[in-house]
Amino acid sequence: MASHIVHAYDAELAELDSLTSQMGGLAEALLRDASIAMQRRDPELAAKAVQSDKKIDDLERRLQDRAIQLIAKRQPMANDLRHIMTVLKIGSDLERIGDLAKNIAKRAQAIAGENHPKQLIAGMGHMSQLAARQLKDVLDALGAKDDAKAMAVWRADESLDALYNSVFRELLTFMMEDPRIIGLCTHLLFGAKNLERIGDHTTNIAENIHYLVTGRILTDDRPKQDDTASASAINGKN
Amino acid sequence: MASHIVHAYDAELAELDSLTSQMGGLAEALLRDASIAMQRRDPELAAKAVQSDKKIDDLERRLQDRAIQLIAKRQPMANDLRHIMTVLKIGSDLERIGDLAKNIAKRAQAIAGENHPKQLIAGMGHMSQLAARQLKDVLDALGAKDDAKAMAVWRADESLDALYNSVFRELLTFMMEDPRIIGLCTHLLFGAKNLERIGDHTTNIAENIHYLVTGRILTDDRPKQDDTASASAINGKN
Structure with a gap:
């Protein structure tokens, strides 16, 4: 970006970055707490994670308000305007990641009292680790405004999708073998789906970083998508 | 909104409304086609629905581009700016509704060849009708910029949530009774969840209409949420 004559304007733009960065830190902590709560069946940690989502929502509202004030006051040129709109989009993806992680924490609360084999939850554990590393x-x-690193994240979403497909099929098999755990496995299915969607939002952020750094919109299709919606996941043939 | 001296500006604001309205019409048709395809096991109609989501995505990009151009060129005052940002949010919710309906269409394709009792899919059919009416x-x-009507939609989302909770529990029961249909029922579970989320986005739109018409942000909590994430949906006790 070109240097701005008005220093206060730079400070205002930097504040948007700072709010986004705070949202990112909170979303990361929320995802980690929700995942640990799920693995360790820890309802207190889950409750803490559910609560912390409110802070992310508050930060997003502040980000939106500041962005609108900045646009109204400074009347930025088209390039700066696109930059501001892109930061808003990143904020929106982080807010969605917070929501999805909160939903995992709620499911952790729901299954906290259950005594289930660790094997059931192992696949979701691997997904959590990969999703957290990507985030x-x-x-x-x-x-760091590092396009190469953002593009590495973008490409690696393929692994998370592949892992989701395998966890999905594994959970269906568990359910067929023991109908008594269908309720529990349904929570895990939705939890795994949430992690896959967190991966999608992470990829959106990577695309927006690419745009921020290079000024170019990424038009390539993503490497791969969740294919369980179109899979013939019927009668155990999957 | 106050009248604008520049007529071209009014025309540009009206174009944003027109793009949003086109998106809404397409989202409505896509949801209808996806639901009929699911009920009638019609893979051709499902394929048509999947394709039509691209048009909604294209319209959203045009809406965003036009909004940024308008802000850069006209440098609107804070009130108009908030109006434009609100229309962008409505566009984003319509785009998400299109995505979720497309996912239902993909699931309709996946189960099209299956011969399953109609009873299984009846609950999702009721949800589809209610979600379509709300949209x-x-x-x-x-x-019509009708706040009272928007608020009626906002309140009625409670019925869709209640219906989702009942369909969710019913599907779990079907799965426990006959493990051979677990794969199929999983598609229906995710499909029902998509309809519940379409209801949430519809409610977001109602909140934004309230803001557009009255200038006030709706701060009340929504009447009710999906409670299946926190329900103890374990071991068939639900």
Whole structure:
């Protein structure tokens, strides 16, 4: 971006970045707490995670308000305007990631009292780790305005999708073998789906970093998508 | 809104409304086609629905581009700016509704070849009808700038949530009774969840209409939420 004559304007633009960065840090912590709560069946940690989502929502509202004030006051040129709109989009993806992680924490609360084999939850544990690493990497890329790192995250979403497809099929198999755990496995299915969607939002952020850094919109299709919606996941043939 | 001296500016604001209205019409048709395809196991209609989501995405990009151009060129005052940002939010909710309906269409394709009892899919059929009516009503409220109608939609989301909770529990029961249909029922579970989320986005639109018409942000909590994430949906006790 070109240097601005008005220093106060730079400070206002930097405040948007700072709010986004705070949202990112909170979303990362929320995802980690929700995942640990799910693995350790820890309802207190889950409750803490559910609560912390409110802070992310508040930050997003502040980000939107500040952005609108800045546009109204400074009347930025088209380039700066696109930059501001892109930061708003990143904020919106972080807010959605917070929502999805909160939903995982709620499911952790629901299954906390259940005594179930660890094997059931192992797949979701692997997904959580991968989703958390992706989110950390994309936030690092955002902080460092590092396009190469953002693009590495973008490409790696393929692994998370592949893992989701395998966890999905595994959970269906568990349910067929023991109908008594269908309720529990349904929570895990939706939890795994949430992690896959967190991956999608992380990828959106990577695309927006690419645009912020290079000024070019990424038009390539993503490497791969969740294919369980179109899979013939019927009668155990999957 | 106060009258504008520049008529071209009014025309540009009206174009944003027109793009949003086109998106709404397409989202409504897509949801209808996806639901009929699911009920009638019609893979051709499902494929048509999947395709039509692209048009909604294209319209949203045009809406965003036009909004940014308008802000850059006209440098609107804070009130108009908030109006434009609100229309962008409505566009974003319509785009998400299109995505969720497309996912239902994909699931309709996946289960099209299966011969399953009609009873299984009846609950999702009722949800589809209610979600479609809510979407139609909110689009009517948007076109007519009718706050009372928007608020009626906002309150009625409670019924869709209640119906979702009942369909969710019913599907779990079907799965426990016959593990061979677990794969199929999983598609229906995710499909029902998509309809519940379409209801949430419809409610967001109602809130934004309230803001557009009255200038006030709706701060009340929504009447009720999906409670299946926190329900102890374990071991068939639900």
